[in-house]
Amino acid sequence: MGRPADPARRERTLAQATDYVLAHGLAGLSLRPLAAALDTSPRMLLYDFGSKQELVAAVLAEARRRGAVRMAEHLPPRTGSVRERLRGIWTWISADERAPFVRLFFEVHADGLVHPENYPDQGAAITDWFDTLGTTFRDVSSGPDDTVTPTLVMAVVRGLLFDLTTTGDRDRTDRALDRFAELLDR
Amino acid sequence: MGRPADPARRERTLAQATDYVLAHGLAGLSLRPLAAALDTSPRMLLYDFGSKQELVAAVLAEARRRGAVRMAEHLPPRTGSVRERLRGIWTWISADERAPFVRLFFEVHADGLVHPENYPDQGAAITDWFDTLGTTFRDVSSGPDDTVTPTLVMAVVRGLLFDLTTTGDRDRTDRALDRFAELLDR
């Protein structure tokens, strides 16, 4: 008996909060402006999530989930040359539409360096990408459990993303990726 | 006439503040704890630097200056094979002693992504490294003004640093760098 719970509200709020964090970043996140933008109140945010920390954790999980879905949708299996696949990944991840994700990704990493205690799942986001990219680049790997090749590929991608987001120089970063693809292909 | 000014105090405070920021990070920096750790007062910090923003700018400039000095001290010129030089750079930059610098580096980058207006010298830290690394890897470049090779090298280094700081897996990142050096050497 009693008034029935409405679990949809929490999910709706979570989706909106994730949008907000993707748009405004994590660092300066504050309950009152967030609540105002979501047309709710700090009171309700705490009612639904318990604390700001748990809200942030839920938002990050949701963002990661979205990213994984988008990535799974996009990544074609292992068709084409190494260069084509690598370029496909780069074109997709470096597109402007992915910028909020990339930004949040770097932001979480930086925060994790200062407060490792808040991120017990050490590098889950990275090893996740490994698994999917490991299968994508299996044929250029030296063995079935070769972790070096995906490590290097991801390092190039992240490093060039770092460069691109800082300098905005798309030509140079694009060409650097092509150069790397050449090296891998030989 | 009147009491003479003491410019050494500001420099001393700046050096200590830089130590503090390198140790504690930029994100949560607050005047009162900083002043307490430096055995001074928020009043004096503002007296010497005008505002927190200017203090932070001064600290970042000082940190960058220190990093440049350390880098210039270390980098041997273009002796040895590409692989040896690349490994030398990686060994140096990924050493534990450099961790505070690397952390601050990533922190500033992430903050710059959210607040680009605070960093008008867009990517100065990155292009700085380019110039020095461009000369170091001149012989593997295709031409005198080849920007692609240093871009790729720095991307690998930064990407692997990202990985190492997140996962702590030194073996895997070391081997990934060796793999890259092999690719470059052929």
Add this chain to the structure above:
DNA sequence: TCATTATTGAAACAGTCGTACCATAAACTC
């Protein structure tokens, strides 16, 4: 001694932060 300039302390100001408390309204079963 005294004027002058540099330095420093203590306190307060106006604001924001996350969160807790208390009441009230809404939606349901009986």
Add this chain to the structure above:
DNA sequence: GAGTTTATGGTACGACTGTTTCAATAATGA
């Protein structure tokens, strides 16, 4: 209607933020 559970609004608390204000001290030259 009562009883019960969920959902809200309003408000205030204590702690923190960067910064300002006012006063006091210290060190110099005249």
